[in-house]
Structure formats: structure tokens, C-alpha cells
Amino acid sequence: MVTAGFNLASADYRGLRRERLQSLGAALVLGVALVAQLGVWMALHKGAAATGPRLAAMEQEVHRHEDQLRALRAGMPANALKGYEARLATYNKILEAGAFSWTGLLLELEAAVPTGVELRQIQPEPTTGRVALTGQAREFEDISRFVSALSQRPAFREVDLMSQMEVRPGPGQRGGMTFALSLIYQGQPQ
Secondary structure, eight states: OOOTTOOSSOHHHHHHHHHHHHHHHHHHHHHHHHHHHHHHHHHHHHHHHHHHHHHHHHHHHHHHHHHHHHHHHHTSOHHHHHHHHHHHHHHHHHHHHHHOOHHHHHHHHHHHOOTTEEEEEEEEOTTTOEEEEEEEESSHHHHHHHHHHHHHSTTEEEEEEEEEEEEOOOTTOOOEEEEEEEEEEOOSOO
16 A cells, blocks of 8 residues: 655655755865865965074174174274264254155144134244144134144144234234144154
């Protein structure tokens, strides 16, 4: 007698077979990933092994040059050494001044100056980044907005209002307020 719907491949058998195939596929993917990882590790290890002797040779060369420098300095008169150090400091100041970004400073100031404020003088100290500003404004609120805008710009820090003074209008002159401030411009390379 034949029973309709009787199947030797029951649902449990099919599910078990599917799980086995999925497990085999996952194991195969993990195996390939492991082989790839081993290949990368071997390549890095080989590169590090090749770099080690070169690095040791470079370190020996640096030590040799340092020893030569110490020997030269020991044989040099103290006043000549001080003269060379002074010249080196002067050259460093020249290089630092050349690295000062006038364009960056002016762009940052332009973005911060509100209407009603005119800058009359900009005096940067390129080696420290300190900048002295003088200018004129219609009223104290304009100066206050300017100081606030400068303080909010990431390129400036330590914004200090040094002085402000009311200017009485004379013949052919405007009234208002003059001011002086100091800030540190951080836009130049450190």
C-alpha cells in the first residue's frame, strides 16, 4: 500500500542538510580569511625583517655624526660658539617671519570685523603670533561685537581690549570711539 504524501526527505532532514551546507560555507569563508591574514602577516614580517638592519645602520650613522659634532664643539672656542648660536637664532627669526601668513590673518580679521568698525593699524609679531590692532568704531557696542566675534574665531585666542576712548567730533571729523586690542593669531605654523 502506498501512502500519499509520504516523503523520506522529511523537513528535519532538509533543515539539517541546509544547516550543514551553511556551516561548511562559513568554515570555507573563515578558512580563506585565515589564509589571507597569514599571507599579510608574512609579508609584514618579511618587510620588518628587511627594515631592521637598515634601521640599525641608520642609528649607527646618527650616533657617528653626533660623536663628530661633540668633537667639533669641544674644539671650538666658547665665544665663536656663542656667535654661531646668535646667527642661528637670527636666521630662525627670519624663517619664522617668512612663515607668517598675512593672508590668513587678514581673511580671519575680515570675517570678524562688523559694520561700524574700521581697523587703522595691524601690528603682528610673527615669532609669537601676538597681534596689536587699533581702530575706530561708531560706538562701544560695535567694539564689543568685534571683540566677541574675534573671541569666537578659532584662529584667535587671548583677545583683550587694551583701551577705548571716546572721540569728540571736530570740524570735518566724525565722532565715535577709538580702541586698541591685543590677541594671539594661531594661524601660523607652530
